[in-house]
Amino acid sequence: xPDTFDAAEIAMNPDLNRLQPYPFQKLAALFREVTPNQDxxxxxxxxGEPKHDTPQFIRDAITNNLGGLANYxxxxxSDALRSTIxxxxxxxxxxxxxxxxxxxxxxxxxxxxxxxxxxxxxxxxKPEPAVVCPNPFYQIYEGAAFLAGATxxxxxxxxxxxxxxxxxxxxxxxxxxxxxxxxxSPGNPTGRVIPIDEWKVLFEMSDRYGFVIASDECYSEIYFxxxxxxxxxAAQQLGRCDYRNLVVFSSLSKRSNVPGMRSGFxxxxxxxxxxxxxxxxxxxxxxxxxxxxxxxSAWNDEAHVAENRRLYAKKFTxxxxxxxxxxxxxxxxxxxxxxxxxxxxxxxxxxxxxxxxNVTVLPGSYLARSAQGINPGEHFVRLALVASVDETVEAAxxxxxxxxxxxx
Numbered sequence: 001x002p003d004t005f006d007a008a009e010i011a012m013n014p015d016l017n018r019l020q021p022y023p024f025q026k027l028a029a030l031f032r033e034v035t036p037n038q039d040x041x042x043x044x045x046x047x048g049e050p051k052h053d054t055p056q057f058i059r060d061a062i063t064n065n066l067g068g069l070a071n072y073x074x075x076x077x078s079d080a081l082r083s084t085i086x087x088x089x090x091x092x093x094x095x096x097x098x099x100x101x102x103x104x105x106x107x108x109x110x111x112x113x114x115x116x117x118x119x120x121x122x123x124x125x126k127p128e129p130a131v132v133c134p135n136p137f138y139q140i141y142e143g144a145a146f147l148a149g150a151t152x153x154x155x156x157x158x159x160x161x162x163x164x165x166x167x168x169x170x171x172x173x174x175x176x177x178x179x180x181x182x183x184x185s186p187g188n189p190t191g192r193v194i195p196i197d198e199w200k201v202l203f204e205m206s207d208r209y210g211f212v213i214a215s216d217e218c219y220s221e222i223y224f225x226x227x228x229x230x231x232x233x234a235a236q237q238l239g240r241c242d243y244r245n246l247v248v249f250s251s252l253s254k255r256s257n258v259p260g261m262r263s264g265f266x267x268x269x270x271x272x273x274x275x276x277x278x279x280x281x282x283x284x285x286x287x288x289x290x291x292x293x294x295x296x297s298a299w300n301d302e303a304h305v306a307e308n309r310r311l312y313a314k315k316f317t318x319x320x321x322x323x324x325x326x327x328x329x330x331x332x333x334x335x336x337x338x339x340x341x342x343x344x345x346x347x348x349x350x351x352x353x354x355x356x357x358n359v360t361v362l363p364g365s366y367l368a369r370s371a372q373g374i375n376p377g378e379h380f381v382r383l384a385l386v387a388s389v390d391e392t393v394e395a396a397x398x399x400x401x402x403x404x405x406x407x408x
Contacts, residue, residue, distance in 0.1 A: 018146040022139060023366035030351050030363070040358035043395040045383045047362075048188070048337065052257045052311060052386075055304040061294040068289030075281045077106035081292045085265045088299045092220075093233035096241075102270040103243070105277055106287045106295070109262035110218045110251040111140055114182070117247070117266070118144035120279035121180050121212050130174055133182040134165060136189055136367035136377045138216065141182040150179065154371035159341075163192040167201060169372055175209050184216040186228050189339045189367055189382040191219075191332020199234035206245045212272060215248040218264070219335035221255040221305050222312055228334045232268065243268040247276070254336070255305055256298045263287065263295040312336050315385045315392045322396040326403040338383040339364070343407065346381050352406070357398040 021029075027046060036042065076082070082100035089104075090097040098104055107113035122129050122145075131145035135154035145152040153174050157163040165183065167175075183202070185194040194202075206213055215231035231248045240246070251264035266273060280286075287295075298304075316331060319338065323329045328341050342349040346363035353359050362384075364377030383399075385392050 013147070015146050015149065019143050020139070023362060026366045027350070027360070027362060030347060031354055031360075034351055034355040036354055036358040037356055038358075040398065042358045042360070043387065043391055043398070044360040045362075045385065045387070045392070045395055046360040048254075048384045048386060049259050050254055050257045050336075050386050051388065052308060054257050055298075055301075057301065057304075058256060058258060058261075058294050058298050061297040062290055065290050065293035068293060071289055073286035073289050073292070075277060075286045077287055078289070078292050081106050081287075081296055084296045084299050085267070089232065089267060092227070093230045093236075095232055095236045098232075098267055099270065103273060104265060104267045105273050105280075106292065107249075107264050107266055107280075108285050108287055109253060110216060110249040110264040112262070112285060113249055113264060113266055114138070114140050114214065114216060115144045115147075116280065116283055116285065117214055117249075117276060118148040118150070118180055120276045121214075121272070122148035122150050123179060124149045126177075126179070128177050129179050130177040131180045131182070132170065132174070132178050132211075134184060134187065135369055135371050136364060137182070138184060138188055139367075142369070145180075152369075153178075154369055156372055156374060156376040157187070157190060157192070158374075158376050163187065163190040165194070165198060165202070167205060175205065175211075178209055178211045180212050180214060181206075182214045182216060183231075184219075185231070186217075186219040186223070186332065186334035188216075188219065188335065189337045189364065189377075189380075191335040191337055191339065193228040193333040194231075194234075196229060196234055196237060199229075199231065200238055203235065203238060203240060203246075211245065212269075213246045215246065217248050218251045219254055220250060222309060222336050223334035224309075224313055224316075224331075242270075245269055245272070247272050252295060252298050255308070257304075257308065258294075258298065261291055261294065263291050263298075311389060312385060315389055318389070318393050319383075319385060319396040322393070322400050326400050326407070336385050338385065340381055340383060342379050342381055343403065346377065346379055350381055353399065353402050357402050359395050359398050359402075361399075 082104045086098045086100040129150040131150045133141040247268035253259040361381045364380030368377030
């Protein structure tokens with residue numbers, strides 16, 4: 001027997017080999033080929049990380065509750081937090097107040113929960129389980145499918161369909177094997193809000209094929225005038241008052257400018273949430289009591305959220321004025337992204353813009369996979385309008401100058 005183990009022979013989960021590099025890893029590799037113009041200070045519009053100030057009252061709630069560090073948190077979270085979230089859902093969507101004990105579960109941000117959810121939902125005993133998601137998409141969906149032992153399938157969302165979820169793209173045999181579908185509304189990167197007629201079809205398909213719907217709604221509070229329709233709201237309007245096979249995911253990160261707090265929730269079908277809570281008991285992802293206290297304060301205040309929306313609306317207006325003469329800018333329904341078609345390949349556009357003007361944007365092809373013969377992210381870039389108004393406007397001016405010079 002050898003004295004040491006060969007690291008190459010250590011057994012690991014083979015599904016890890018199915019994971020693709022994250023979009024920002026690809027972007028870093030693309031940028032290693034060039035040197036940015038040092039005449040300009042760097043501005044990043046690539047990552048959807050809010051840069052607005054965290055409200056002081058949330059900071060105060062954290063410091064005033066540091067005594068909570070002396071206690072282990074429970075998986076279910078405090079009754080106070082769960083009832084606060086249930087009350088917010090009722091106010092925000094005009095629905096009956098969910099049962100906070102059975103229909104609401106606090107989580108450490110929507111990203112962690114979206115990934116963990118697939119591990120709890122997918123039944124590996126059934127042959128060839130499938131997970132469906134939009135394309136372009138949040139890469140967590142794909143990784144969650146792989147690590148749950150399922151195969152991801154993609155619904156291309158394209159301009160010619162107004163970025164709708166065209167369910168007819170996938171054959172019946174895939175739907176018959178589908179156990180979970182991820183949807184995102186408002187969407188990342190398009191900002192599209194799923195309308196009621198689309199929800200109706202999706203609910204009918206869930207009834208027919210038995211899959212669970214995971215609705216990612218982390219951008220729901222960033223909008224212009226009309227609050228986006230939510231999945232629970234759509235279910236109520238369509239008479240699905242038990243929210244069967246439906247769970248929504250939300251977060252304070254974008255709503256309240258606290259991405260570092262990692263605070264969110266899942267809500268919906270009590271049967272599904274009961275099983276997910278059981279999984280999380282072993283997963284060890286209970287929310288810190290200090291964060292729970294700060295989260296209660298955040299969910300109970302809307303003034304800071306309205307101010308947040310005001311700043312984003314101002315940025316969208318200014319950026320659209322600057323870019324519209326040189327690029328086909330279309331404002332989204334909601335969220336804080338611009339999904340912009342590029343005159344050259346998306347990767348060449350991002351690389352040259354970084355090289356010449358020190359502005360970072362994300363190539364759309366990095367957010368998508370080739371499916372049904374196309375990569376629907378090609379020839380698009382995603383601009384995250386998360387920086388200050390002045391910095392965002394400066395980035396837009398540089399992009400306009402870059403496009404103007406390239407087309408001259």
